[in-house]
Amino acid sequence: AMHDEHAADEERHALRSRAAARDEDIRTLAAPEGLGSKAVTYGFQRFDNQFMLITVALLIVIVTVIQLIGDLTVRLLARRGRTAS
Secondary structure, three states: OOHHHHHHHHHHHHHHHHHHHHHHHHHHHHHOHHHHHHHHHHHHHOOOOHHHHHHHHHHHHHHHHHHHHHHHHHHHHHHHHHHHO
16 A cells, blocks of 8 residues: 555656646747747757757748748839839
């Protein structure tokens, strides 16, 4: 009976620590820091290469889309400026 209690205590401790780690992960993902900071935290410091690669790819896509929107805006404004004069 004493052995069962010890095993149950160890299992409860393991469950608590897994829950705490999960809660920390959720807090980190929900934190209002940037995507690049998350890539460093999860990808680099925790050696989660898949997370880091996905995050870096996502950052590249976001930057490219913003750049394309800016380029199109400049072209449209430049064309308007030429036809107005």
